[in-house]
Amino acid sequence: MKQWSLLLWLYALLVVGLPLAGLFNAFLYSVGLAGPLATGFTARYWQQLPGETSLLASLGFSLYVAVVSVGLAIAIALFLVLRHQAALRRRPFPTLLYVPLLFPSLVMAFYLFQLLSGSGWLARMAYQLHLIQSPDGFPELIQDGAGIGILLAQVGLAFPFFTLLFQSLYVDARLDDLRSLTRTLGASGWQFNRRVAIPILIRRAAPTLVLYGVAVLGAYDIPLLLGRNYPQMLSLFITTKLQRFDLSDLPMGYLIGCLFTLVLMAVIYVTTRWTQRHAL
Amino acid sequence: MNLVRLILFSTLLCTACSTSEQRDPATILNQSWAQIEQAGKDQPVTLLMWLGDPYINDYMNKYVKPEVRKRYGIDLQISGGQGAQIVQTLAAEREAGQPSQLDMAWINGETFYQLRQIDGLLGPVTEKMPNARFIDFTNPFIGVDFQQPVNGMEVPWGNVQLAFIYDSQKVAQPPRSFAELPAYVKAHPGQFTIPNEFTGMTILKSWMIALSGDPKLFQGKFREDVYEKWSGAVFRQINELKPYFWKRGETFPEQLSTLHQLFANGEVAFTFSNNDAEVDNKVNLGFFPKTARAYVPAPGTIQNSHYMGIIRNAQHPEAAMLVANFLISPEAQLKKMDPTVWGDHTVLAINKLPADYQPRFNTLPTRRYAPKRDAIQGLAFQEPAPEYMVRLYKDFRTKVIEANEN
Numbered sequence: 001m002k003q004w005s006l007l008l009w010l011y012a013l014l015v016v017g018l019p020l021a022g023l024f025n026a027f028l029y030s031v032g033l034a035g036p037l038a039t040g041f042t043a044r045y046w047q048q049l050p051g052e053t054s055l056l057a058s059l060g061f062s063l064y065v066a067v068v069s070v071g072l073a074i075a076i077a078l079f080l081v082l083r084h085q086a087a088l089r090r091r092p093f094p095t096l097l098y099v100p101l102l103f104p105s106l107v108m109a110f111y112l113f114q115l116l117s118g119s120g121w122l123a124r125m126a127y128q129l130h131l132i133q134s135p136d137g138f139p140e141l142i143q144d145g146a147g148i149g150i151l152l153a154q155v156g157l158a159f160p161f162f163t164l165l166f167q168s169l170y171v172d173a174r175l176d177d178l179r180s181l182t183r184t185l186g187a188s189g190w191q192f193n194r195r196v197a198i199p200i201l202i203r204r205a206a207p208t209l210v211l212y213g214v215a216v217l218g219a220y221d222i223p224l225l226l227g228r229n230y231p232q233m234l235s236l237f238i239t240t241k242l243q244r245f246d247l248s249d250l251p252m253g254y255l256i257g258c259l260f261t262l263v264l265m266a267v268i269y270v271t272t273r274w275t276q277r278h279a280l
Numbered sequence: 281m282n283l284v285r286l287i288l289f290s291t292l293l294c295t296a297c298s299t300s301e302q303r304d305p306a307t308i309l310n311q312s313w314a315q316i317e318q319a320g321k322d323q324p325v326t327l328l329m330w331l332g333d334p335y336i337n338d339y340m341n342k343y344v345k346p347e348v349r350k351r352y353g354i355d356l357q358i359s360g361g362q363g364a365q366i367v368q369t370l371a372a373e374r375e376a377g378q379p380s381q382l383d384m385a386w387i388n389g390e391t392f393y394q395l396r397q398i399d400g401l402l403g404p405v406t407e408k409m410p411n412a413r414f415i416d417f418t419n420p421f422i423g424v425d426f427q428q429p430v431n432g433m434e435v436p437w438g439n440v441q442l443a444f445i446y447d448s449q450k451v452a453q454p455p456r457s458f459a460e461l462p463a464y465v466k467a468h469p470g471q472f473t474i475p476n477e478f479t480g481m482t483i484l485k486s487w488m489i490a491l492s493g494d495p496k497l498f499q500g501k502f503r504e505d506v507y508e509k510w511s512g513a514v515f516r517q518i519n520e521l522k523p524y525f526w527k528r529g530e531t532f533p534e535q536l537s538t539l540h541q542l543f544a545n546g547e548v549a550f551t552f553s554n555n556d557a558e559v560d561n562k563v564n565l566g567f568f569p570k571t572a573r574a575y576v577p578a579p580g581t582i583q584n585s586h587y588m589g590i591i592r593n594a595q596h597p598e599a600a601m602l603v604a605n606f607l608i609s610p611e612a613q614l615k616k617m618d619p620t621v622w623g624d625h626t627v628l629a630i631n632k633l634p635a636d637y638q639p640r641f642n643t644l645p646t647r648r649y650a651p652k653r654d655a656i657q658g659l660a661f662q663e664p665a666p667e668y669m670v671r672l673y674k675d676f677r678t679k680v681i682e683a684n685e686n
Contacts, residue, residue, distance in 0.1 A: 036371035119545035
């Protein structure tokens with residue numbers, strides 16, 4: 001029993017202690033108490049934070065990508081689960097849904113880069129078919145202002161996962177039986193979906209959906225390959241501060257990283273509490 | 281009680297991690313070369329370097345590693361990493377009072393500048409190395425790194441110059457000078473862009489010096505007035521040209537490899553390299569078309585050297601010095617300079633070499649797609665002080681990239 005207790009503490013040290021120590025170290029960087037050029041306590045970097053206008057653009061763009069991509073993926077998954085139950089149970093469709101889950105996000109990003117770039121497969125085909133006059137004529141689908149490439153990659157990875165999740169919850173909650181019951185009470189299919197099925201599926205899946213959204217918010221490799229230099233997603237913005245040529249940028253990079261982590265932890269905590277209180 | 285146990289365990293863990301002793305740099309450097317050879321034999325050496333080129337990786341893995349093992353019994357372990365990553369690793373180790381996990385690192389001027397800021401290098405070391413006698417440290421492209429005298433604190437390894445690369449089948453007459461570049465870009469929209477990284481910043485520095493017409497302005501310490509005047513001129517020109525850049529200048533490749541990919545796919549007509557001979561390497565690999573050519577636009581581009589730094593708190597500094605000394609041996613430099621191996625220009629002064637080596641350097645297989653070194657030596661600018669790079673990188677983001685939105 002004692003051995004198990006020790007193992008548990010060791011696990012706690014690894015998953016909580018060390019990340020918290022890292023966070024504390026980042027805080028020390030941000031107040032000039034750690035780092036290669038640290039000269040003692042200073043609030044300078046915190047005071048300079050409001051002047052980081054690119055940070056706001058970065059935050060806004062990251063939220064936009066997270067909300068839109070997770071929202072679209074949820075909509076597609078709900079559509080498939082609620083409107084195409086028969087197809088979802090028929091092979092090979094369920095197996096096909098697992099295929100994108102095997103792709104690391106970098107592979108998905110690279111695949112879309114090859115497919116959709118100005119010199120990609122689709123552009124070349126369109127050019128050969130005389131649909132466009134030159135490769136420039138192909139619409140910008142990656143490294144574009146609206147982040148379409150990033151959204152496509154994120155939705156492509158997320159919707160199969162959400163579909164499998166909702167499908168499992170659908171069976172678990174016996175929604176087919178509930179559907180029959182509401183029909184006998186005179187509800188339409190749309191009313192059942194809107195008032196019964198969607199609330200049940202969303203609330204039960206909420207913690208997973210939020211965690212997925214947080215992961216998208218912190219995505220690195222997909223926006224690195226498919227995004228623009230400006231606005232950048234937050235992880236790229238922070239990495240740029242930490243890995244470029246100016247060591248005096250390090251405290252600001254750590255400060256933003258530290259705040260980002262704290263905000264995400266708060267979001268996860270609040271959402272988890274909320275979903276527990278309103279669980280169905 | 282459990283909490284006490286956890287704290288005790290953590291303390292034990294930390295103590296266990298910090299038991300290795302740090303060695304006094306003066307004692308290491310006071311040894312004779314014979315003593316260094318003796319102490320460095322049969323040791324492991326950890327080298328951190330950029331691993332982005334298959335030719336370079338092959339040179340290290342298939343030639344250097346077996347050679348140092350054969351000569352000294354050294355187990356050379358190579359890990360990927362560069363620039364700020366090296367600096368941050370060393371800074372963190374120093375804060376933790378740990379000896380370094382690294383013994384040596386492949387560095388460039390901006391990392392040299394950062395490592396000097398944190399006192400991360402062991403030295404002077406070159407005066408210890410027998411093969412350093414073949415290097416002409418009075419050559420300003422070798423003995424001075426980003427306007428900082430090397431003073432033995434890093435070991436020159438190779439010398440390169442920024443080159444423009446184009447596809448001669450698609451571009452009949454590339455712009456032969458920075459002065460011709462704006463007209464060319466306007467006449468060929470969507471074909472030109474600048475990578476937002478080290479090579480891109482080297483282009484901006486070269487462009488800035490070219491516009492000023494006086495390379496001497498950029499020698500010596502950083503000058504705010506010079507920077508403001510000539511970076512402003514470059515940014516004005518780029519912002520005027522942006523509508524004619526790739527993707528209308530709304531975005532720029534974040535990495536040189538991305539630009540190489542765009543060039544290989546034919547999406548842009550130009551890419552660049554900090555190694556004037558890289559085009560041969562990429563054509564030989566089949567990555568660039570055989571019609572790719574490299575050249576240096578007038579009045580010139582930046583030429584610089586890259587170096588090996590021995591880490592101040594290295595655990596195997598003697599072995600690292602043996603490896604560095606081998607890397608600057610005539611044999612290893614000759615092999616590296618061969619365009620079919622790597623094509624990295626030597627840092628050795630040919631006239632200082634033993635008589636039997638001089639003709640071998642002079643009769644190396646010639647570059648087929650890159651310009652001859654003799655032809656571009658007159659078009660070489662010295663690297664300006666590192667602050668130019670730091671400032672250009674920041675200002676390129678705020679005054680060019682983000683200017684789209686402002």
